[in-house]
Amino acid sequence: MSRRRTMQQQTDAPSEGRSLSDTHMMLYRALHAQTNYLRPRMAKIGLGPGQPKILGYLRVNGPCSQRALAEYFELDPAAVSRMLASLSQSGFVRMTRGEDRRTRLAEVTGEGRVALAEWDRCCDEEGATMLAGFSPEEVARLQDYLGRIHANLRRANRGTAPDKEAL
DSSP, X not given: OOHHHHHHHHHHXXXXXXXXXXXXXXXXXXXXXXXXXXXXXXXXXXXXXXXXXXXXXXXXHOSEEHHHHHHHHTOOHHHHHHHHHHHHHTTSEEEEEOSSSSOEEEEEOHHHHHHHHHHHHHHHHHHHHHTTTOOHHHHHHHHHHHHHHHHHHHHHHHTOOOOGGGO
């Protein structure tokens, strides 16, 4: 769809209910469709919501604390604690003692690596489906736009001004 058509649609949109067709709704609907695609595949592997990203982070970065995971993914530490408890119970993660008595480190197990490899295959299939018909340049632009959206929202959540370079 052309930019002109999009701008015309925004002009013609009623003042009430316009959020049904704006950018935030488009992102929401894409996320919802992605969730509907991936969730059954995630369950088949034995993973729950939010758990694959935890496994991926631990596999790439090695053992780390609950706090580090919560900060990286911008999650409530209690939610990370619940995910880690479930992953540990499933045998995908092992919890070990950290440098002090209060700190515990999460580490991916062999079973967790197998589950993550299967998850990565699901994501590869999903990516091919989601981006069918996109050129490599369009994919790169989309990734850039999504990164900028994320950065803008993070700054807004912290109450800081947008970076002029991001605009």
